[in-house]
Amino acid sequence: MTATERRASASLASIFALRMLGLFLVLPVFALEAARYPGGDDPARIGLAMGIYGLTQGILQIPFGMASDWLGRKKVIVAGLVVFALGSFVAAWAPDLTWLIIGRSLQGAGAISAAVTALLADTTRDEVRTKAMALVGASIGLMFALSLVVAPLLTAHIGLGGLFALTGALALAGIAVIIWWVPPEPAQHVNRPRGSLLVVLKHPALLRLDAGVFILHAVQLAMWVAIPTLLVQAGLAASSHWQVYLPAVLASFLVMGFTLFPLEKRGYLRGVFLAAVALIALVQFGLMAASLQDAPSLAGLAVLLFLFFCGFNILEASQPSLASRVAPAHSRGAALGVYNTLQSLGFFAGGALGGWLAKTAGAQALFAACGGLMLLWLAVAWPMKAPGRHGMPAVADPAGAPAVRPVKL
Numbered sequence: 001m002t003a004t005e006r007r008a009s010a011s012l013a014s015i016f017a018l019r020m021l022g023l024f025l026v027l028p029v030f031a032l033e034a035a036r037y038p039g040g041d042d043p044a045r046i047g048l049a050m051g052i053y054g055l056t057q058g059i060l061q062i063p064f065g066m067a068s069d070w071l072g073r074k075k076v077i078v079a080g081l082v083v084f085a086l087g088s089f090v091a092a093w094a095p096d097l098t099w100l101i102i103g104r105s106l107q108g109a110g111a112i113s114a115a116v117t118a119l120l121a122d123t124t125r126d127e128v129r130t131k132a133m134a135l136v137g138a139s140i141g142l143m144f145a146l147s148l149v150v151a152p153l154l155t156a157h158i159g160l161g162g163l164f165a166l167t168g169a170l171a172l173a174g175i176a177v178i179i180w181w182v183p184p185e186p187a188q189h190v191n192r193p194r195g196s197l198l199v200v201l202k203h204p205a206l207l208r209l210d211a212g213v214f215i216l217h218a219v220q221l222a223m224w225v226a227i228p229t230l231l232v233q234a235g236l237a238a239s240s241h242w243q244v245y246l247p248a249v250l251a252s253f254l255v256m257g258f259t260l261f262p263l264e265k266r267g268y269l270r271g272v273f274l275a276a277v278a279l280i281a282l283v284q285f286g287l288m289a290a291s292l293q294d295a296p297s298l299a300g301l302a303v304l305l306f307l308f309f310c311g312f313n314i315l316e317a318s319q320p321s322l323a324s325r326v327a328p329a330h331s332r333g334a335a336l337g338v339y340n341t342l343q344s345l346g347f348f349a350g351g352a353l354g355g356w357l358a359k360t361a362g363a364q365a366l367f368a369a370c371g372g373l374m375l376l377w378l379a380v381a382w383p384m385k386a387p388g389r390h391g392m393p394a395v396a397d398p399a400g401a402p403a404v405r406p407v408k409l
Helices: 003-034 043-071 073-093 097-109 113-122 126-180 197-201 204-223 227-233 242-265 269-291 298-326 329-360 363-381
Strands: none
Touching: 003 043, 003 073, 003 097, 003 113, 003 126, 043 073, 043 097, 043 113, 043 329, 073 097, 073 113, 073 126, 113 126, 113 298, 113 329, 126 242, 126 298, 197 329, 204 269, 204 298, 204 329, 204 363, 227 269, 227 298, 242 269, 242 298, 269 298, 269 363, 298 329, 329 363
């Protein structure tokens, strides 16, 4: 990477990290703490308070992404962070569950993921973009692992309201990063022609990626409905689950660094991508087998979670990189808006599917359904063509997608 690319990658990854840390800090303690609010005796309303963030974010990702095509990335990102901070402070002040729901919906309304990802794509070359996206994915994964450790400790001192206030402060810090650290937008992208949503929705390669990100995050959230129970059945107390999650996440980053980047450079991105999808499918069936046991092996579960994070981190790095590379430049914000909308809706669907299956059919059915979804994704993704290295001859895609370069399988 050039110095500018390193600066753009680090600064925009920090935007994701600051924002996601605040969100992740709330998740491990939200259900228990929200039950203490007036109106918190209704589990359905607590579920609404948790899920409405993903719903409003999913609705607004496309408008924010398209606005970044028209108005410029930085303006839209700053506006979104302001809305997100406002929602955080409303949730911190909330005297009852109704106001907590309003605050969470405002947090989701600051839907800047597409604009941030598009700006990162604008400021990096194709051949280093997967590394840049991987840095973003690593920052999110580290924030998730960190939150599992520190959230209970912080809650004991400052409560749920304090966590939301901290989230708002982190969002304001993100505004400072955008203004003073993120490199300027490339001049050719400030006054670009307006992006077309119709072009994005008719693009076959983008539609495959959109379907994939929906399935990936639906499976991610659904499986976590049952995994904590499996760990408890294996003899690990809930307060110690981070002892499995944290090493699995950190070790998976090392695996990603030693596999994804070298193999992408050699032209094997398609093979690595499909292998990661297949790996997560196998993990789901492994978890299904573990759920059939009265006392599953803790070591076996740790290995399965490590393998899951290996596949998940590879896909988290490569999918947005591919989406940004195959999208028309003038519609990149719109394309990533659709991509992030499907990601948010995947979270929403995964939570609903996981909860319903776990309640009505048990953990075995849940993991079987997740494995089936991953196999469906493997079939959908199989025709993909990944952009190759700079300087290799391009081959036209008869389906109408932009020219791509040949890859090795």
